[in-house]
Amino acid sequence: MLRVAxxxxxxxxxxxxxxxxxxxxDVLVDVLDRLPCPYGLVRYGVAPDHEKIKSLQNTLRTILEDERVRFLGGVPVGPGGVPTARLRELYHAVVYCVGAATDRRLGIPGEDLPGSWSATEFVSWYSAHPDAVDDGFLRGARSAVVxxxxxxxxxxxxxxxxxVAELSGTDMPQAALDTLAAGRVADVHMVGRRGPSQARFTTKELRELGALPDTAVLVDPAELALDPxxxxxxxxxxxxxxxxxxxxxxxERTAxxxxxxxxxRFFLRPVELTADDDxxxxxxxxxxxxxDGCGGVTGTGRYTEIEARLVLRSVGYRGVPLEGLPFDAASGTVPHRAGRVLRADAVAPGEYxxxxxxxxxxGVIGTxxxxxxxxxxxxxxxAASLVRRDLPADPLRLLRTEGVEPVEWAGWQAIERAEAGLGAALGRRVVKLPDWEALLAAARTATA
Structure with missing residues (x-):
């Protein structure tokens, strides 16, 4: 059997x-994840009120429940976890599907002031990512700039x-729901440096803004008209x-x-974040x-300011190096040829x-x-050359002897039961457990 991690x-x-x-x-697959929960950005990146997209978890579930696939959560790979070299010893092949774990920077003064966060940090908080922290996102904020x-x-x-009425039926963690319910943000400026014809949102997402209760979408026709x-x-x-x-x-309508x-807002390029008295x-x-006539923009030397106690930076993601793998810093990706990892322009056997x-x-999820x-x-x-290498009978047994205690599928199912129970206790539907301690405690009940 071909064994793949x-x-x-x-x-x-x-x-x-x-x-x-x-x-x-003739293949057996172990799917490893640093987190005790599967599904990646479908669980921790898709907005909680987008239930249709989140239902993709049901499709991913059928994959992980296949008899030849084994989910091993809570298993970090790299520093502090299982070294990549050790995975290569335990499996015929390793496929790295680690995404793009950090955000692009603006590179402007004041970017790291309190009150300025990446959108990913904010999304992680309201999506109950166990690494997220409540840094007081909405503290004193009446106006926000995205x-x-x-x-x-x-x-x-x-x-x-x-x-809160629209969000209470979602799986948003209770603390985030309470904070948003008590929030007083009344004006949200969503700002792009280029024009409306170059914006990256989809029309369905855009139209949703116009259907929000007691919320107006205000657009300056003069800004739109700058777009050819x-x-x-x-x-x-x-x-x-x-x-x-x-x-x-x-x-064109009356607000x-x-x-x-x-x-x-369009055709505005951020140049500086400035601090308030506090x-x-x-x-x-x-x-x-x-x-600029070539698909980009050029500055005019004219400036404007928008007051905001909350700034969320959403200008893209970027991959980060993984210990033991080559990395192209310019693109934020691992060099490859049709998925085969390249080391010094040569294919690295068994690494993908x-x-x-x-x-x-x-791309989108389907990409x-x-x-x-x-x-x-x-x-x-x-595969024919990869399977010639002898492997241990079961890599999980060896990993356990080396101190790895994965959350297997039964542990994930126990987490699901705990989240359903929490929702029922709060008079809601499923509510996510928001931290490592709660997740791991729930997972342990599978073997109690």
Missing amino acids: VVGSGPSGCYTAQSLVQLDR IGVGNVAVDVARILVRG AYGDPSGLPGTQRRNVEVLRGWA PETARRIRP GRVGTVRFERTVP VSGWIKRGPT NRPCAKETVTSLLAD
Whole structure:
């Protein structure tokens, strides 16, 4: 039997496992994850009020419940965990599906002031990621600036103004729900340095903003008109054309009187965050930009300021190096050829990558399917030489002797039961456990 370790249980890891067992009947797959819970960004990145997308967990579940697939949660790989070299000793092949674990930086003064966070930190908090901390995101905030115009920026803007009635039916942790319910953010500015025809959000996500209760979407038609495609968007790709049409509709209507407002802004480049008297961020300074005729923008030397006690930076993700693997710092990816890891331009036998660490943070969840299939096709083409190497009968037994105590599938099911019980006790549906201690305590009940 070909034994494969897949590092990461998000969509790219699950689709890799699925392709392996579908394309080869003589393969056993261990899916390892640093967290005790599977599903990666589907569990910890998809907004809690996007239940249709979160239901993808049911598809990923069927993959991890396959009799030739084994989930091993709570198993970090790299420093402080299982070394990558040790995995290579225990498995014929290792596929790294570790995503892009950090955020891109703005690189401007004041970026690290209190009150300024990456959108990922905010998402992790309201999604109950066990590494997240409550840093007082909403402390004193009446106005917030979200820097970026992609789907994550739309998500955090929407969550900031959603009422408790709409969020109580989600799996959001209770502490985050209580904080948001008590929050007083009334104005959210969602700001992009380029124009509406180049924004990265999808039309479905954008339209959701216009359907939020007691919330108005306010768009400045003068800013939209700076975009050369605004007057006639017919030549744009479908998504961009529909985005412009939605924004135009908002710009042309009379703004209703509402308790909260979302303000999409365009052609503004952040140049500095300045502190208030208490040392927290108080103002974001932007330079007005204009199209440069080549798809980018250029500065005009004219500036404007937006007051904000909360700044969320949503300008993209970036992969980080993994101990023992080569890394291209420019792209934030592992060098590869059709998924085969390259070391000094030579294929590294038995080492593969899939997902964002392979191609960069691009595409949607479904993009991981063909990406995984390409990698698995390469791996199975190499299988005849890989299986010649003798392995221990069961790598998990050896890992346990070395101090690794994974959360297996029964442990994950115990976590699910605990979250359902917590929800029932709070008069809600399933409510996520928000910290390592609670998760691991729940997992241990599977063997109690």
